[in-house]
Amino acid sequence: MKKKLLSLLLLAAPILTFAQEKGLDQQIDEAFGNATGWFVDFIFYQIPFTDTISIYWVLFPLILGATYFTFYFNFINFKGFFTSINIVRGKYDSLEGREDHKVEIAKSEFTDEEDNPDTIRVEGHSGEVSHFQALTAALSATVGLGNIAGVAIAVSIGGAGATFWMIVAGFLGMASKFVECTLGVKYRDIEADGTVYGGPMYYLTKGLKNKTLGKVLAVFFAIFVIGGSFGGGNMFQVNQAFQLVENITGGTESFIHGKGWLFGLVMAILVGIVIIGGIKKIAKVTDKIVPFMVAIYVAASLFVIFANFSMVGDAFSQIFTGAFSPEGIAGGAIGVLVQGFRRAAFSNEAGIGSASIAHSAVKTKYAASEGMVALLEPFIDTVVVCTMTALVLIITGNVAAENASLNDAQAILLTSGAFESAISWFPYVLTVAVVLFAFSSMISWSYYGFQGWVFLFGRSKKMEYTYKVIFCVFVVIGAAASLGSVIGFSDAMVFAMMVPNMIGLILLAPKVKAELTKYMDAIKSTKA
Template structure:
């Protein structure tokens, strides 16, 4: 353990030394200047445009629309079925086969590897699966991402976030079904799954072995990038913003110092394997998520008379945007879609890495559970955050549009800082609560994404301890970069890495969606047989 922590310290020592030696330009600005060209490059490559629209968004939304129609509006028609699966109504269908397959143990053993909690008897419930998944999904994408969307695109971005969330339910259903269908089980019973496995194994079945291998490798590379960006740097970036605002830190090296502290904390968990800290996080984060939702509801209901005004403004601005810099319906649509996709990750494939390890013989059952996540995350929670910010800004505190940062009383706020100001208007000392929530959400998200990235790293470089350590040290480095660099640079890079995953993932989805339809029919037939 000591040598691992020494490795972390060695990794961050150059940053600390530079921070002490710098006189004119702070370490935060130096890191941002060094990182910005990297961010700009990846953003320009991934978000190349066709007719003024980034092709990746056309692919993402077009695919989600296709899957919605092909599967007979599974996101709507099968919504009641998904609720019943979560309630455990159909658990008996799986039980005999699960006992034969697994006995009384769960593959992988840990909640982060299985996404489901284990009861004393070793059985797992769909409600536990959804609760664990949602607690991991609710986080800075809902707090900072929504604030960024409103600041950039105005209230109308909320409408397009909702549309993207509804369509994304179908994409998540497809990819999580495939994640279970093509998972790989190691000799020790640990389950490995996700797009890199269903792309390579699934396309091999179809006779496209080489294409499957190439696409799987690209996905693994992009997923590692996603773990460094959206699952890491963007999280530490927002945690740093709220911590600096709460403590009034103005030092040009404050971000790097906070990043070092966060890196040490996360390093102890992911390198040292101190499960007790992770277990505490697993209990605290759902509590913070519930408290966040209660706070949102309190603010919204306290301003009940303004809800219809907020909804009317959302609808009006969705089709006639007035936010500075948006320019058109396409502009506000892109802002909404980008932030929704970042929040719920539908179409990127990352969720299937976690879902693939669940105990079931019906892969479509987990796909149905998974389709509820974009609904809860984006349609419900993101909308609540948006309403809070819009209601707050009826007071005319800031102008929509620009670069995403807003001026309130002469002070610049961005991301989670905007949400914090909205909360503070209605709830005393809420800035302290929201700061704690953002930091905890950031840490828990980083832990989860370190698992996603590590699975992709293992796929590329094998399952040895040395390879694992190299990945984890690189992961910790990006925590410091995220904390020190500017929000725009970090979020541009994070968006690029998350959306890059869409390209190889869609190769797998378009080749294998008939398999999903077959598995859905198989599961629905089993439900009908159980009823008769």
């Protein structure tokens, strides 16, 4: 299979070179935009609030849903924080082997008429990866260019005050992430060979009382997640990574200028090697890459912050005083939540439903345990990493109004320049980090799209390899093509995932509360 994959990728290379010379990619992009523009316009329809402020309607379900879950689960995003860390540390691993849990599940599932019978054989099974590996696999899809480019755009539009709203969004998103990832584990399927299939497709189908509604919502979600995986989770990633590599090696004078297909081919081969191995292989890669790249980025941010320690107080003052100014609110709501979420939903993804696919593969018998682990994601991604980026930009003075019209590629260069002002050689390190961010995001999103694909077309090996080969071909295309309309459409697909998912989260919230009570009672029993 690997030989077939390689031959297909090599076949795609000269075709793409020809396309670039003839401008075919631009023509295709324009035609694609004309055909799909109505869908993009609908998903990103802006509701005007003032003469200068308009907010995309898709943000309201995300924000209102996250706020509702925060109150419904009694501020689980704050009260459960240290418990979540202890779960990742393995403090409560002993609960997984307790026989009383197995007996309790068997009784409750057979007497609960609301549960789908398929769930009975799933509960009590072990999964494929550890809590830490599931966390890093999901984080690898969220920690990325949104933390670098999205934040730069946010503070450019809204000033330093945008950072405050970014932090608020991160804390609220922790509750949504808890709900969807708990459901992902509760309603997952586990095959005889131990392969796990999970995510919104399964908890919408199995969990909702109205089975017709559940199936319709699940099909729509599966379609949207496949589209999102090819576009925002694939082509956008490799395209932006190539832009930065080309820039750091000389721009138009670079040896790789105009050879995006070659960069894409190399990335596609590396991605293909990993994703053919499934979630276990993906998890083994991400649990090494994610801590490494986050550590590099955080260390560099801390260096800049401490090197300008005298300016930190003023930076926080700007954040808090600017948070409630019109400019700050515009930057927070539009700059962070729109640019952060829309740019392939890199910053946070809470409420979108994608992370529950990765978390569903965890080895656990308590669904709520993984929900607790998942709530750490928005904290790490948004509250920690994005805030550090914002502080670097504020301290180095890169929040000027003339930067407000930046696109993502320019915003990455702005962030790179901010670091360069304190660490002259850091743009080279940042380039490596961005490539790793892109690579890890692609392999995780390939898993998300694959789960949607097999939900629609079946779990045969033929269907599995068909999806993975197509995904790798799109890596090459993404690096070589102009992606304006394609990315607009794929971003819309990612946001569209939120609609069926949020409906399911609201309706299934009582089931999540029951799972949380069961798990917290088990933890309390160990302390008795």
